[in-house]
Amino acid sequence: MDSTVINLKSKLEIYKAMTGGGNLADCPVRDVIQGLNGKWSSLLTAALAEQPYRFGELRRLVPDISQRMLTQTLHELQRDGYVHREVFPTKPPSVEYSLTDLGRSMFGALQHLLQWAELNHDAVREARKEFDTAQA
Amino acid sequence: MDSTVINLKSKLEIYKAMTGGGNLADCPVRDVIQGLNGKWSSLLTAALAEQPYRFGELRRLVPDISQRMLTQTLHELQRDGYVHREVFPTKPPSVEYSLTDLGRSMFGALQHLLQWAELNHDAVREARKEFDTAQA
DNA sequence: CAGGATCCTTCTAGATACTG
DNA sequence: CAGTATCTAGAAGGATCCTG
Numbered sequence: 001m002d003s004t005v006i007n008l009k010s011k012l013e014i015y016k017a018m019t020g021g022g023n024l025a026d027c028p029v030r031d032v033i034q035g036l037n038g039k040w041s042s043l044l045t046a047a048l049a050e051q052p053y054r055f056g057e058l059r060r061l062v063p064d065i066s067q068r069m070l071t072q073t074l075h076e077l078q079r080d081g082y083v084h085r086e087v088f089p090t091k092p093p094s095v096e097y098s099l100t101d102l103g104r105s106m107f108g109a110l111q112h113l114l115q116w117a118e119l120n121h122d123a124v125r126e127a128r129k130e131f132d133t134a135q136a
Numbered sequence: 137m138d139s140t141v142i143n144l145k146s147k148l149e150i151y152k153a154m155t156g157g158g159n160l161a162d163c164p165v166r167d168v169i170q171g172l173n174g175k176w177s178s179l180l181t182a183a184l185a186e187q188p189y190r191f192g193e194l195r196r197l198v199p200d201i202s203q204r205m206l207t208q209t210l211h212e213l214q215r216d217g218y219v220h221r222e223v224f225p226t227k228p229p230s231v232e233y234s235l236t237d238l239g240r241s242m243f244g245a246l247q248h249l250l251q252w253a254e255l256n257h258d259a260v261r262e263a264r265k266e267f268d269t270a271q272a
Numbered sequence: 273c274a275g276g277a278t279c280c281t282t283c284t285a286g287a288t289a290c291t292g
Numbered sequence: 293c294a295g296t297a298t299c300t301a302g303a304a305g306g307a308t309c310c311t312g
Contacts, residue, residue, distance in 0.1 A: 031253075078267065102260070112246075114169070116245035
């Protein structure tokens with residue numbers, strides 16, 4: 001079966017996983033998703049999915065991220081187990097960031113959404129334009 | 137080919153789509169993803185993927201969302217073309233929200249990530265715990 | 273019933289300066 | 293090189309009251 005085909009059963013399961021139990025605050029799915037909701041999380045994951053990078057390389061690669069947000073986002077991704085941080089005791093020190101197995105697995109799932117976004121960006125933009133002019 | 141298998145070519149394409157052109161502020165992928173980064177966007181999309189709901193039904197379904205955020209998030213999802221809003225001129229009025237074709241298409245891609253989150257929540261939690269104790 | 277308007281709090285993210 | 297620390301503006305989100 002094509003894994004892009006979604007049956008109702010899995011929809012219901014996801015929905016239940018997100019809303020069920022009356023304990024939304026501790027909902028597992030939302031807990032994980034929340035960790036990827038940052039402005040830079042997806043972008044940095046996508047970058048590291050290509051190949052490992054060092055701190056400075058990532059800065060140059062993503063010129064409009066502040067060094068504070070780069071540090072912080074990498075830290076969060078590392079904390080959630082997606083990113084491995086390896087320090088090489090050179091002088092001056094160099095630090096390499098790479099995806100863990102969990103990170104690669106997660107990116108495999110995230111990628112569907114990124115690809116969809118790339119393919120359907122025009123439709124979304126068009127919908128926004130239409131909506132905004134209709135409101136005016 | 138199993139669509140969960142990622143080849144390097146598509147990785148690179150996504151990465152380029154997210155970072156290329158030196159025009160990150162207008163990056164299409166990030167533009168679309170940003171619209172789904174809200175605290176409630178995924179949850180409401182998942183709910184509406186199951187079936188259409190009325191405003192009050194969604195409130196009861198997601199008890200910990202404020203009515204303000206429910207209104208606002210539905211509005212954003214509608215603006216991006218994911219959600220259709222239909223007003224029935226009854227007394228008092230009733231409004232039904234449902235996914236558009238674009239919304240269903242988007243959810244098909246988002247769902248991979250939600251399913252991954254459900255399956256791997258324990259691993260993420262474990263990683264966090266390990267990271268936090270290692271820091272202490 | 274389905275919101276709009278307001279006020280307030282918290283969280284996010286950017287700018288800048290400094291350090292091992 | 294790879295960060296930390298501090299400060300601040302702005303956005304996101306919550307609480308409450310009001311209405312067609």
